[in-house]
């Protein structure tokens with residue numbers, strides 16, 4: 249029997265042993281148990297600010313106060329939970345998605361042969377031609393709690409909820425007697441108060457994220473500085489939510505990427521041979537997607553603001569074999585210069601800055617307050633920081649518009665929820681740059697923009713919002729499209745003036 253056939257058999261057994269999952273007609277499953285993870289604790293002023301987005305007077309006039317508040321609370325409630333699917337972007341330059349899916353399914357079958365939970369199926373996304381989907385299962389609420397404990401921070405905890413093992417530098421604390429080979433329970437220090445090396449069971453605010461087996465002795469973890477540590481500290485064997493550990497797996501063929509981010513690449517729709525600018529690129533998820541869509545032909549220029557971040561883009565381009573990417577440490581806001589010269593051969597520009605009208609397409613995947621990211625177990629952002637993002641984002645726009653050729657495409661995206669960083673920036677772009685025209689997007693898997701600015705209903709319909717509360721659900725939606733991180737996409741074309 250072909251491997252995929254075996255996977256389907258496993259899958260059928262999942263459907264009939266229904267406990268933690270529910271079967272949906274689109275061959276997918278979601279957790280049904282109440283979430284054992286607490287609601288994300290935000291600074292009250294920040295939470296109130298987000299509430300103003302979901303419950304502003306125009307929204308309330310359209311859907312009523314009660315429904316607006318339901319959507320707001322449902323959004324915040326879902327932020328601590330992982331998305332319903334792990335989405336994997338296939339590097340289709342030299343291989344087909346079918347081929348990559350089959351190899352991945354085989355690897356997962358091997359990985360899950362010793363696990364208590366069944367092997368999940370790897371499915372094709374029905375619309376996105378290069379995306380593979382693996383359903384998240386859980387929460388597995390009946391896990392035993394071991395007496396030996398490991399503490400990790402909120403970032404490591406979020407990675408565990410998305411399928412990662414725990415690397416030794418991520419271990420914050422471990423009970424005194426933890427030895428390699430011990431079964432341990434893993435907790436997240438939600439308030440960031442646990443000091444490195446803590447050895448009693450931690451009594452502060454903490455959240456259980458699953459069980460694992462220690463792969464290092466406690467003393468070996470804490471006797472060296474964090475910078476000198478490497479390797480897996482805890483292998484997660486029974487996580488609260490089960491997502492396959494795919495880091496370092498098939499690394500030349502796949503990129504783990506949230507589904508709305510893959511949509512942003514398709515909306516920009518770069519073509520082989522074009523000149524494309526990715527203004528805010530690290531770690532290179534979208535840069536590498538754009539290069540893949542261009543079949544590695546043409547040029548993708550990628551900026552980020554520190555060399556360490558640029559190195560990540562370069563490393564990701566290298567592992568995926570994408571040679572058409574040039575990455576530079578450069579402030580995107582300063583990338584346009586009337587006096588800059590372009591190389592004669594259009595496809596081989598050098599370092600920035602660049603003259604106006606250099607690029608066929610520009611992506612501004614802006615630095616943002618990232619409030620749509622999930623799972624999020626802690627967030628210490630203050631209102632002042634949240635309010636600083638729109639002005640910072642606007643600094644990038646003049647260069648983005650100048651560098652775009654007439655007839656070229658600009659995509660603006662964020663992974664956050666607020667009106668000011670999303671619809672508000674679209675309003676600003678249209679008011680400030682009369683050459684920009686807002687246009688409809690393909691593919692369209694999200695929902696419309698939120699009322700609350702001067703944008704018209706028609707304009708809101710051209711925006712694409714992915715809402716953690718599932719606001720974009722239609723009768724044709726695949727479940728992977730409606731249980732995502734929060735994300736926003738706007739697409740513009742530069743008209744001749």
Ligand SMILES: C[S@@+](CC[C@H](N)C(=O)[O-])C[C@H]1O[C@@H](n2cnc3c(N)ncnc32)[C@H](O)[C@@H]1O
Pocket residue numbers: 509527528529530531532533534535551552553554557578579580581613614615616
């Ligand atoms: C949302 S992240 C980009 C994610 C990336 N596009 C991806 O898909 O992997 C925003 C990035 O913008 C970078 N950034 C912030 N200010 C910048 C600037 N002035 N110029 C270029 N990049 C900047 C940040 O360092 C951060 O890496």
